[in-house]
Amino acid sequence: MEKLDSILNKYVAEGEDTAGKLLGAAFIVCNKDGIVYQGAAGRTTLAPDSPKFAVDTWTWVASMSKIITMMGVMALVEKGSVSLDDDMRCIVPELGKLQLLKGFTDDDKPILENNTRPITLRHLLTHGAGIGTDIADPELMKWSHSIGRTATCLDYTIEGWSVPMKFPPGEGWYYGGATEFAGLAVERITGQNLDEYMRETVFKPLGMEDTTFYRESMTDKVAARTAPCMMRNPETGGLAETDWVVPVQPELLSLGSGLYMTAKDHAKALQSLLRSLAGEGGGLLKRGTVQEMFRPQLSESQRAVLKAVTDMFHDNMVPEFPPGMPLDHGISGIINLEDCLGKRRKGSMMWQGMANGHWWVDPESGIAATLFVNVMPQGDKVVVQLYDELERAVYGDLVADVMVCQ
Template sequence: MASAKSILDQILHRYTLHRDSPTSTKDKLHGAAFLVVDKSGPIYAGAAGHTSLPINASTPAFSTDSFLWVASLTKLLTTICLMQLVQQGKLHLDEDVREKLPELTKWGILRGFEEEEKKGEEQGKKAILEEITKPITARQLLTHSVGLSYDLGHPLLERWAKEVGKKGNTNSMTVEGWTTPLLFSPGEGWVYGTGLDWAGVLLERMTTTTTTTTLGRYMRENIFAPLGMECSTLKPATELLENPEKRIKDKLVRMALRDAKTGELSLGELPISTAWDPKAESGGAGLWTTAEEYGKVLAAVLRAASGSEEGERELGLTKETVDQMFSPQLNEKGLEMIKEMGRAFHAGIMPEFPEGFDAVDHGLGGLLNMEDVEGKRRKGSMMWHGYCNSHWWIDRETGIGACLLVEQFPFADPVVIQLYDDLERAVYGELVPEWKKITAAVV
């Protein structure tokens, strides 16, 4: 009978490209790494494929130590940083932070556009901007309930940006680029956007004293160093210059692009070119890391969730604080909007759940499933994913967490979604029973 490890290895191998693979790259990935942890560390670590295209004798193998941009997987770490401040009493989740983040009130709330007659010109449209009168809080920033959306692809925000002559956009990785109107009054809905970027800015402004604190420096001192995450960074270009011994470029995974018509892969560039050397360190999408190192974060959260002294010491979070992170945060309007988004863009919001599954909420750090997912994670688990198709989940009830790291574009890649589903089902069908037997025998 095959072991759980061999089954997971086979799944990864089946979905990835190898030197002896057929010429076609359709329905394949150039490489992937998958890690499953409990509170003590990895219980499975595997990788398959290669770090670049085309694959030949000199193309490095993809490993759990391969270095790549994980985009929105950053959000969990930024949340941990803010919750450290909450636990220390330096920040209250429901305090008004508008004074610390005055940029958020610059444009107000965009309610739409009104027709405006212009003599001798074609009829134009003028933005309807309403003053923000309600508090903006850290809780809203961390749960996407503040009203901030990414502007690219959003017709109202793109029209507004054109009207005001805005330079840059939310992908520019600058404070100016993140500065947009809200789409609704703070706390009165849910929309995915730059809330975590602003949470990072808030942290920087709250922790800067005589010397400037950047989000990356704070993460280095309060997450990366305590957990032994040597390669993880928000500014790889700077890291490469200052710490060449880490050889991150040798471990770098190149971006693969899938052709929408043929399904074939080709080598491409980062969809956000500024991610390699950003002007501002993004709390929403700035992290570069490895599967091994991201797994250390998931394991540390599980340790903190168990109430262990080690977990509290490493992450600076008590069990009660972690419990708060995993508690549902959205009000009725927020729930209505996140479920509507899940129905409209299922593959982009909650692809690991069956179509029609809407027992969801949002915690502090990620999306929560409020019911068991058959054959997969248990109720109360938290998850999220990134622009280039990496994923993670933490299942406190079972006692495991996992991450799948890939460098694949466009977002919501169907091959990654199917791979992730196969891996998770094998985790719960094969690995968890095997792991439980081993841990029971040790006890």
């Protein structure tokens, strides 16, 4: 325990100089029975006398949202309200309007074709639908410019996420906006907005009292323990507060990146997954449902695309793995298909967020962990080093003890 405390303290700034440091970090390790370790270090804002960063510090978690919200989606699947292989175009007509971008003419006009294939819920949850993110894709930005489109995904609107598909559904892997249409499907199926449904189905049953899509709904409650997002200066390595935030009242509640929450709440969801996998009761979902989430979902050709993408963007996407680690994708995260030496076992699932938070769930070892920080851009080298040290310490000092007790 002291080793993990020491690692966290080593990476946070003690005074005004934040170069090569974080303002704060919180880390929780759990098993199916409870918390194995929880600790935090640093502070919440640039002011040296600001409140301490803690496991109940409240912040935007970006794509760390997915593991939480997809539990809510899978609750609908478990109930029989929808199937993973249902065509979502019947439920979300906006999907039926998306065309395939085949290229551009010599005078830079987009070449578009209608999509005739089903877009299944499985495609949306595993990034196999071909729906990208405009601001991260030069071709989609070129398409936007060519039609005079001003909306982007940063607007958190349906129009902002509605872009042409880069390939027919099921033929590739592209991390982008497909999950947002899964969120729309949840709203259309249930007749509730995403916050209402997730609160009723996931947040309240798991005791996640500080989790919401609406930032201002908890302002008074969490003001003293809120950590705004920081941006690292690429030249000096120092931190400054960024003025970009999710809109206060977004038109589209983002299933993929819309949550504000605490590390404490996030760990409750991960622990629920471990309980479900153990098959002893007490988890939010049935064992078979969670096993499906952790099952590799990609075809051989899709895995090849995932490999190419993660090879190209290794340090941003999968820095915890050595180059060449065979990977697949489950429902909500990447799965490593071999043991990672000194770290997690094969069959573990992980993901991260734009603000550099990370989580993993290791079914074989029976543990899960979540790291909360608040710095951009993604792939921050300081966080990568911190995360690596924390994970190695967990498997060096805690996992053996945890497994002996089971």
